[in-house]
Amino acid sequence: MHPVTLLGEAQLRALVPLDLAAVDQVEAAFASLATEAVVMPPILNLALPERNGEVDVKTAYLPRFEQFAIKISPGFFNNPALGLPSLNGLMLVLSAKTGLTEAVLLDNGYLTAVRTAAAGAVAARWLAREDARHAAIVGAGEQARLQLDALMLVRKIERVHVWARDVEQALTFADAAARRHGIEVWVADSVHDAFRHADVAITTTPSRAPLVDASDLHAGLHVTAMGSDAEYKNEIAPSVFEVARYVCDRLQQTRLLGELAHAIAAGAAEPKARFDELGEVVAGQRPGRRHADEITLCDLTGTGAQDTAIAALALVRARASGMGTVFHNAVTL
Amino acid sequence: MHPVTLLGEAQLRALVPLDLAAVDQVEAAFASLATEAVVMPPILNLALPERNGEVDVKTAYLPRFEQFAIKISPGFFNNPALGLPSLNGLMLVLSAKTGLTEAVLLDNGYLTAVRTAAAGAVAARWLAREDARHAAIVGAGEQARLQLDALMLVRKIERVHVWARDVEQALTFADAAARRHGIEVWVADSVHDAFRHADVAITTTPSRAPLVDASDLHAGLHVTAMGSDAEYKNEIAPSVFEVARYVCDRLQQTRLLGELAHAIAAGAAEPKARFDELGEVVAGQRPGRRHADEITLCDLTGTGAQDTAIAALALVRARASGMGTVFHNAVTL
Numbered sequence: 001m002h003p004v005t006l007l008g009e010a011q012l013r014a015l016v017p018l019d020l021a022a023v024d025q026v027e028a029a030f031a032s033l034a035t036e037a038v039v040m041p042p043i044l045n046l047a048l049p050e051r052n053g054e055v056d057v058k059t060a061y062l063p064r065f066e067q068f069a070i071k072i073s074p075g076f077f078n079n080p081a082l083g084l085p086s087l088n089g090l091m092l093v094l095s096a097k098t099g100l101t102e103a104v105l106l107d108n109g110y111l112t113a114v115r116t117a118a119a120g121a122v123a124a125r126w127l128a129r130e131d132a133r134h135a136a137i138v139g140a141g142e143q144a145r146l147q148l149d150a151l152m153l154v155r156k157i158e159r160v161h162v163w164a165r166d167v168e169q170a171l172t173f174a175d176a177a178a179r180r181h182g183i184e185v186w187v188a189d190s191v192h193d194a195f196r197h198a199d200v201a202i203t204t205t206p207s208r209a210p211l212v213d214a215s216d217l218h219a220g221l222h223v224t225a226m227g228s229d230a231e232y233k234n235e236i237a238p239s240v241f242e243v244a245r246y247v248c249d250r251l252q253q254t255r256l257l258g259e260l261a262h263a264i265a266a267g268a269a270e271p272k273a274r275f276d277e278l279g280e281v282v283a284g285q286r287p288g289r290r291h292a293d294e295i296t297l298c299d300l301t302g303t304g305a306q307d308t309a310i311a312a313l314a315l316v317r318a319r320a321s322g323m324g325t326v327f328h329n330a331v332t333l
Numbered sequence: 334m335h336p337v338t339l340l341g342e343a344q345l346r347a348l349v350p351l352d353l354a355a356v357d358q359v360e361a362a363f364a365s366l367a368t369e370a371v372v373m374p375p376i377l378n379l380a381l382p383e384r385n386g387e388v389d390v391k392t393a394y395l396p397r398f399e400q401f402a403i404k405i406s407p408g409f410f411n412n413p414a415l416g417l418p419s420l421n422g423l424m425l426v427l428s429a430k431t432g433l434t435e436a437v438l439l440d441n442g443y444l445t446a447v448r449t450a451a452a453g454a455v456a457a458r459w460l461a462r463e464d465a466r467h468a469a470i471v472g473a474g475e476q477a478r479l480q481l482d483a484l485m486l487v488r489k490i491e492r493v494h495v496w497a498r499d500v501e502q503a504l505t506f507a508d509a510a511a512r513r514h515g516i517e518v519w520v521a522d523s524v525h526d527a528f529r530h531a532d533v534a535i536t537t538t539p540s541r542a543p544l545v546d547a548s549d550l551h552a553g554l555h556v557t558a559m560g561s562d563a564e565y566k567n568e569i570a571p572s573v574f575e576v577a578r579y580v581c582d583r584l585q586q587t588r589l590l591g592e593l594a595h596a597i598a599a600g601a602a603e604p605k606a607r608f609d610e611l612g613e614v615v616a617g618q619r620p621g622r623r624h625a626d627e628i629t630l631c632d633l634t635g636t637g638a639q640d641t642a643i644a645a646l647a648l649v650r651a652r653a654s655g656m657g658t659v660f661h662n663a664v665t666l
Contacts, residue, residue, distance in 0.1 A: 004439060006339065010663040037383070044377035046392050046401075050370070053432055057390050057403065059379050068379075070390065072403055072425060074432025082431065085666055090425070090434050092405060098415065099386055099407025101423050104437055106337060106662045327658065329439045330343040333418055 001328040005103040007318055012107045015317045016310065018114050018146060020153050026118035027125070027282055029309035032062045033250065034279035040250070040304050052077045056229075060304030067093045067102055069311035071304065073112060085109070091311045100331075103315050103324070111314060115306040117146035119249065119278075120224050123298035124200055125154040126281045126288035127247060128222040132199035133158045138191055138211060138235070139204035140164035140173035143226060147202045152181055159184040161194040165205075192216045203227055203235045210237035210262070217243055219293040229301050231257050236297065238268030244297040245290075246275045258299045335664045338436040338657040340647065345440045348650045349643065351447050351479060353486050359451035360458070360615055362642035365395045366583065367612035373583070373637050385410045389562075393637030400426045400435055402644035404637065406445060418442070424644045433664075436648050436657070448643040449635060450479035452582065452611075453557050456631035457533055458487040459614045459621035460580060461555040465532035466491045471524055471544060471568070472537035473497035473506035476559060480535045481510055492517040494527040498538075525549045536560055536568040543570035543595075550576055552626040562634050564590050569630065571601030577630040578623075580609045591632045 007015070016022060032038055040060035047054045053076035061068045073089040080086060091111060093103040105111060124132070132155045137144050140162055151157055160177060162185060164170040174185040188194035195201050195216045201223045203212060212223065212235060223244065227235040236259040246269070248254040255261060255271065263269040278298060280286040289296060318324045340348070349355060365371055373393035380387045386409035394401045406422040413419060424444060426436040438444060457465070465488045470477050473495055484490060493510060495518060497503040507518040521527035528534050528549045534556045536545060545556065545568060556577065560568040569592040579602070581587040588594060588604065596602040611631060613619040622629060651657045 002441075006437075006660055008660065008662040009665060013665075039379060039381060041377055041379050044374055044390055044392070046372060046374050046394060048372060048394055048429065050396070051394075051429055053429075055392070055403070055427070055432060057377055057392070059377070059388070059390070061379060061381055061384075063383070070388070070405055072427070072434075074427060076430070076432040079431055083666070084431055084433070084664065088431075088433055088664070092423070092425075094388070094405070094407060096381065096384055096386075097409070098412055098417055098421075099388060099409040100417070100421055101405075101439065104339075106434065106660065108662070108664055110665070325660065327339055327341065327439065329341040329441070331417065331421070331441055332342060332346075332443070333416070 002100055002331045004101050004327045004329055005318060005324040006327055007103065007324045008106050009108045009110055011323050012105060012110055012314055015323060016111060016114055016314050018117055018149055022114055023118045023121040023150065023153055025309050025313045026115050026306050027122045029062065029305040030122060030279035031282045032064055033305050034277060034283040034285055036063045038062050038305055058304040058307055060308050061096060062305055062308050065308060065312045066096055067312055067315060068096050069093055069308040071307040073109065091307060093311050093315050105311060105314055111310045113142060113146055115310040116143060116226065116302060117150040119300050119306060120147045120202055120226060121150035121154045123224045123278060123300060124151050124222065127296045127298055128155060128200040129220055129289065129292060134197050134199050135160045136194040136198035136201035137162045138194065140169040141204065143204040144173060147204055147226060148177055151200065155200065157183060161186050161188040161198065163188040163191050163194040205235060206233055207235050208232055209234060211235050212240060213237035214239035214243045217295050219295065222296045224298045224300060225259050226300050228258050231261060234262045235259065238263040238266035240297055241268045244295040246297050246299065247278055247281060248275060248299040249278050249301055250303050251275055251277055253301050254299050258301045260299055334661040335433055337434050337660045337662055338651060339660055340436065340651055340657045341439050342441045342443055344656050345438060345443055345647055348656060349444060349447055349647050351450055351482055355447055356451045356454040356483065356486055358642045358646045359448050359639050360455045362395065362638040363455060363612035364615045365397055366638050367610060367616040367618055369396045371395050371638055391637040391640055393641050394429060395638055395641050398641060398645045399429055400645055400648065401429050402426055402641040404640040406442065424640060426644050426648050438644060438647055444643045444647060446475060446479055448639040449476060449559065450483040452633050452639060453480045453535055453559060454483035454487045456557045456611060456633065457484050457555065460629045460631055461488060461533040462553055462622065462625060467530045467532050468493045469527040469531035469534035470495045471527065473502040474537065476537040477506060480537055480559065484533065485514055488533065490516060494519050494521040494531065496521040496524050496527040538568060539566055540568050541565055542567060544568050545573060546570035547572035547576045550628050552628065555629045557631045557633060558592050559633050561591050564594060567595045568592065571596040571599035573630055574601045577628040579630050579632065580611055580614060581632040582611050582634055583636050584608055584610055586634050587632045591634045593632055
């Protein structure tokens with residue numbers, strides 16, 4: 001009999017809160033990308049336009065972990081009309097020694113939300129000014145909320161300006177964020193307005209046309225662009241590449257589906273240009289913020305390495321606490 | 334709460350035996366490939382040479398089913414030394430409407446073995462002579478056994494010749510198969526010897542060098558090649574393409590990793606040549622066996638469509654019989 005641990009969303013929310021430990025775990029995954037023989041194949045994408053849905057499958061093997069995750073991320077955009085979230089999914093945790101399934105994490109996308117927010121904190125930790133106090137958030141959804149939560153873990157943010165296409169949603173976000181963190185949160189009239197006083201800005205939208213251009217930037221600003229995880233998504237205008245230092249999570253991936261892809265298409269970046277990866281910065285191979293006035297842009301498209309790291313954390317904690325349902329599966333030789 | 338049905342290997346073996354219903358289900362999946370807007374992305378492969386392992390992820394959406402499967406197929410070749418099978422894995426069944434996970438089929442590769450064997454039966458049903466009585470089997474492992482079982486469902490086989498590199502294993506196979514089916518099973522001295530009197534032959538090895546060439550063939554023979562599911566695997570010599578009619582499961586796939594890939598590399602087949610697919614034959618778009626003396630070769634590399642079909646069958650039967658553990662998962666909006 002081979003034991004398979006089953007964990008549900010509520011259990012995973014309890015086991016893996018968005019905290020500094022989660023940020024550190026994801027930071028270590030970025031370091032692995034730069035320093036270890038990580039195996040991270042291209043994303044498998046199943047597109048179902050007739051169902052208004054799609055599924056991405058990501059995976060990565062990091063030598064430092066005894067398990068690797070395979071993550072299934074569906075997005076079905078008719079779901080809200082059915083009273084269901086558009087994004088859901090699960091992670092499988094397989095033994096890196098035997099390939100046997102050790103755990104099924106029925107997180108409905110929660111762990112992805114956490115590891116994505118944690119990556120934003122890693123970017124801010126290494127690229128935003130140490131003394132950053134003012135933040136701008138573009139978008140007012142779940143990831144906007146989590147990005148602010150994550151940012152608060154690594155920078156002493158005192159004031160936030162939020163901009164979202166839906167003003168009502170921005171107002172709701174501002175109200176909740178102000179209460180949650182005991183800080184000032186204002187709704188801005190425009191992205192430009194939100195960015196005006198910001199030390200650090202985070203874009204979190206599924207926009208298909210740029211929201212940020214070079215004229216929105218000023219000396220010392222760090223921008224993290226979270227939105228692009230597909231070819232057709234684009235938050236950052238090519239002009240930004242002319243004034244900001246570009247850093248990304250995985251260059252081979254952002255060339256294809258990150259903000260960089262659009263800059264390359266527009267001729268604002270060379271297709272083969274070598275840019276720094278966040279993991280190289282974390283590992284000390286490349287510098288973080290170089291001076292107070294540097295303008296930096298971190299393009300985060302999401303990596304299987306983050307999934308493997310956060311899944312490993314969940315499994316270690318589940319085992320330590322005895323949480324989860326164990327299914328004893330027969331294995332026929 | 335969203336219910337997720339969990340089924341283990343023993344339950345799935347009971348629910349989905351290798352029988353005519355399984356063959357018909359897989360045959361319908363092939364027909365779908367030819368007649369419906371099936372979405373079947375390229376295989377995701379995670380290669381872990383330092384672990385002597387690899388994982389393939391396959392999926393396919395067939396409009397006729399309300400669910401689609403995502404199959405995880407690990408192969409970890411140090412496992413036998415640990416008392417574990419090299420091949421294992423599981424299938425996830427997701428709703429094609431919402432993307433929510435409906436079932437986790439912890440089959441350890443059993444359903445793959447069944448759908449692979451069933452595909453062999455489909456090939457024999459449409460391409461082997463109706464009056465086939467003599468079979469040749471190359472290889473003596475689990476898939477050799479299942480292929481013979483499947484073949485017996487569609488043709489009245491009376492005598493089998495088996496050849497395998499390991500003579501002891503071939504003898505064990507012959508003894509067990511003879512008892513199991515009440516037929517004559519002989520161990521052959523060579524592939525050529527096994528093929529000499531065969532009406533239908535099935536190759537089931539992970540060979541990296543051709544085992545069958547044109548000189549092994551004779552008028553009226555049908556050969557199904559099961560072995561190749563990766564670029565480096567090869568059972569059929571390019572010379573066979575000069576004398577046999579070639580049919581495959583998915584042309585875009587066999588051009589890359591089937592027997593066809595090696596024929597193309599050797600110049601024995603045109604890279605863009607149009608060959609019939611088994612689904613086109615099943616759907617009546619292309620002929621099956623055209624005359625008693627035709628020599629046919631069916632190249633089966635395995636498709637996500639088969640996985641979705643067999644997983645759907647398992648889930649329908651599990652629900653009908655009330656089998657499986659239901660996990661009630663919280664879904665946060």
